[in-house]
Amino acid sequence: MSQQTIFLPWQEGSAKSITFIVTKDCQLACKYCYLVGKNSKERMPFEIAKGAIDYILHHEEIFPDESVVWEFIGGEPFLEIELIDKICDYLKIEMYRLNHHWFNSYRFSFSTNGINYHEPRVQEFIHKNINHLSIGITIDGTQKKHDLNRIYKGNGKGTYEDVVKNIPLWLRDFPYGGTKVTVSSKDIPYIKDSILHLFSLGIHEVSINCVFENVWQEGDDILFEDQLCDLADEIIDLGLNEDYQCSFFNDQIGKPLDPTLFNQNWCGAGKMLSIDATGNFYPCTRFAQYSLRDKHAWIVGNIYDGIDQNKLRPFLTLDRLTQSPDKCIKCEVASGCAWCQGENYDAADTPTIYQRSTAICKMHKARVRANNYYWNKLHRKLGIEEEKTSKHKESMCSEYNSYC
């Protein structure tokens, strides 16, 4: 497997991400889910999706991006496979009919809980669109860790068994498929075993991140660091670093950032576009009302009136320094510290995206300490083989794209 293929999103940087929130329903009730307003009523009518597509494809001047990723999100998107299939058919026909510049440069993308991956209707869709498709199944690790958070709505039963049985089928369809793992306070003790378990399932790429919400308890950072150091030992001692990657370890993180050279925003909100069942546009799904605890939805237009570019200006002018507190600007280990613009907005003292939440601070610092341990140990084992590590470094630079 080429390491260059890992962690590099398709058409990185030149693809517009457009997300259809096809349903707000999900079979699961994950304990860490940021979607506080999930429900079974808000399903996107096809006419709304069609209206969005018509608006977008007829306004190439405001969507000049070279490529497009049509993303489908829920809740659980595959609950609406019939609708999605119809939307994708319409997209293909219209991009072709309009001779749109995206016709030869598009992809459909899904992040699914994997529960109904095996169902005939889903499989039929996959094989119909396989050449333009990315699907990630979320599995959190061992059964213990997965079932701690990822439980069925209603009966509260863990979902691990119903997900893991679909992993081989998924890896057959997407041999380089990656999974996203989320860490919250309670499942820290299971991180090491979980990553190793995912590797053992044949998943070579594990993107993992701590939740951005303020859930962290006293001592979580120490426990987290211990877990990552133990994981580093296992990965290096077993030589897993050759074929597997865990996004926690990245030799570009944990350095101070020169304010004059590194002032870019971390998050892509505003460069993306989300559409909900009513036809409203958002700068990212995290700004739709079902994602927000304390704030009102940040709507930037709708399929009838189009996009109000003024409502996007704050996102497109946002930089690292303007939104960060002094402690982040002066931080000695600033590089790689992530943030979610939606969480920043939700947690802010006023309705603004210019107040960076720092709830994740101590967890980032713990990650940096463990990361240093990992690279020091790896360098000692290998001798400093710059060529090899720099290749790895390049592939990891874009990890943030897998973080949301």
Added chain:
Amino acid sequence: MKQNLSVQIVFPSYELPKEYLTVIGQIDHTIITESTTPTLSSKNSIYVHSGLTNLPQFDFLKDLNVVIRCKFSEIIHGGHLIASVFPFVRRLNIVMTDIEVINGEDLDGYNNTLNSLSDVILKEYVRGHFVQTNLLTDRFMLDEMNNCNAGIETITLAPDGKFYICPAFYFDSGDYGLGDSCFNVGDLENGLHIPNIRLYDLEHAPLCRICDAYQCKRCVWLNRKTTYEVNTPSHEQCVITHIERNASRSLLKRIQEKTTLLPNKVIKEINYLDPFDIKPNY
């Protein structure tokens, strides 16, 4: 008052009780009053006209400070009425009351109006009357941003006993988006508290801090209304202030050609109307 604070007092359209006037008379103050208010004639008074239609009937005493509040379309179509005021006043501020609804179609007309007003101002300068107006002459007197600075340098105490960032947030209870945000920032009982106060500061405004349309008021109320963020101006706001900036540049050059005034002042030529187009890409 012990700190040499000057208070601007907005007078109502009716006559104030005598005891109010007595108290006001004890402090250093400026009166802002509607032009139709029973006279409080003072050289320090600022007379506010609503609309342009009554301008021809108003008796402009020499060297008045005047404010005209009007719609954008009135400026475009009533430039001659505005121009007629310049010979009589020390300063004329023109305040657009509907800037948030302006669209691109009106902008050429605005440019033409500013050029017409420039012709009149140039004549005044040539005859030695150095009239000021916010739209055209402020820019060539400034070397740095001269924004409203509400929230940083000024704060408003409203009749409800609460503090607001500026009067607009008190008077306009319209829809600002993002829910029913409460824009009061304290009250007389509990004191003043401005959350995220840094966002009112120029350094925390990514577009404004790279901009040289120094005459722009950088209205945080308008920003909040049009972009949801107090530190981010709308495209239309930026274009309008840059049309003013460029008209100011042309007027400055003509004044320099016709008089000995401002010989070393330079406003550089730029090729954009919205700083968004030149924002740094990090």
